[in-house]
Amino acid sequence: MYHPALDVDIRPGSGLGIFELGSSLWTIIELLTGLQNEFPQVETKFDIASPTSPIIIHLRPHLDLLFSEHHQRLHTITLKRFRDAPPVTIRFKDRILFAPNQTLQRVDVNRAVGPTYEGEELRYPGVWFSFDEHAAPQAQNQEIKSITVTQHNGQERDGLQEVLECPVMCGDIARAVAKVHKGVLLHFYPTATSEPCFVEIGVTTAQDLSVELGSPLRTHYREDDRMHIHSRLRTNDEEEDDSSCMGPPSPRAFYLLCSPKDFYNYFHYGIDFLISGTTHTVRKIILHTNVPGTPLFHRYKRCPWEIEGVPEDDEDDSPPSVKFTETADRIRRFLNPRETPHHMPLNRTDDEEGLNLPNPITRLWGFDGVILEAAEPGQQVVSLTLF
Incomplete structure (x- = not known):
């Protein structure tokens, strides 16, 4: 099955690619319905025993969209498995962070986004970069395994709170x-x-x-x-x-x-x-x-x-x-x-x-x-x- 290449830009605290934080579940589903060629494999996950549980839309193989439990607003976007087909290109502002046949490493993020506090992840306001757990910690060539875009600006994960009011609403x-x-x-x-x-x-x-x-x-x-x-x-x-x-x-x-x-x-x-x-x-x-x-x-x-x-x-x-x-x-x-x-x-x-x-x-x-x-x-x- 042919999958078009995925080209996304990172907008810390706001969105990734065509997806905007704060969008409703209904709006995202309507959007995906018209993009079946671009996202042919869509899976919706939720807890049947808890109707007000969070909802995850998994767009194979790269994207997870997490929606808040009460207002069903897009809370977190996670991009992963960069090397899997279809190919992915990742941009930040006017710079390409990752392209097919490349790797995305700690040093690349530091150069493009800037310095931040030490920790198990590179955490910036509105975006986190997580590492390959098998690589040597703190090494400049430590490879990024996933990118998470969220409204959260703190240094610790805040759990699944409701999305703050934003222009997309x-x-x-x-x-x-x-x-x-x-x-x-x-x-x-x-x-x-x-x-x-x-x-x-x-x-x-x-x-x-x-x-x-x-x-x-x-x-x-x-x-x-x-x-x-x-x-x-x-x-x-x-x-x-x-x-x-x-x-x-x-x-x-x-x-x-x-x-x-x-x-x-x-x-x-x-x-x-x-x-x-x-x-x-x-x-x-x-x-x-x-x-x-x-x-x-x-x-x-x-x-x-x-x-x-x-x-x-x-x-x-x-x-x-x-x-x-x-x-x-x-x-x-x-x-x-x-x-x-x-x-x-x-x-x-x-x-x-x-x-x-x-x-x-x-x-x-x-x-x-x-x-x-x-x-x-x-x-x-x-x-x-x-x-």
Whole structure:
């Protein structure tokens, strides 16, 4: 199989080649989908038992892309196995550090990048050079075996912390505050200067969405009547009136997931909006968590949502909340600490022949104004629906 040569430049603390630190997992996967000739062997690794674990994309044979566990942002880029095919050329600023049929040694890095502190690695702010462990330590001809690009500027490895805010995040959702029965308040990067956007159920129109969020990546109409059996007989007026489903938690809430839909899909925000066919306003909002190993993984960018609770009083500026990183049990208790809500299993692979996943079954939990879809057995909430 032919593999094109790899030519990358090192940008300490920022990126390597076409990859920028801080990019979302969804963005990188979309990028790689269009570069299958350049990167034909792509492997995604994650811990099935821990849905909020870090994720590694391995681009054979040279690159490892490590993503943070909570916000799924590109945290670390590692370049290795320089001598393996396809050939690699490595640049730093206007200088070639490594080319095919060459070696990259300690002295080459010192000349190009400059002096730094002694240690088992050559560590500079934002980039580390690791050595061949079999070579004599501190020798000038000690060969470099891997290069790591990270935001970290300290002298010790910092573990896997969340990525610091950086320019590549501009325009992405930094925080999505779900307000039950009301809508969602969206905060964007850069957080210091961006104005939040409130999408209100029954008020915000399709045109408002296009103005505030831009055009959706896809708009589609779909009718799925598999859950009509769980609803009462409803007139057309009742179907358009969301207030008929605002009472105590009931199986009728699940009807709202599968009634006729006119969806605005914002995959790059991790959000779907259901638009009313008569009022053209938002009827439902679905926030996606992009949990590895589940049927919807890779389709949506992770939306960093949280559910806002009821303030203790009118002067409470920081009402209680629960975030997407919590387990389904914790979120269920937050929404209704006194009762066990109605729930049912859902297998999203029923319509996908030949699709085998480690966690194909999710469970739907219905609350007053909220539906949680949770993975089994990991208990990570896959999506949050507001209606």
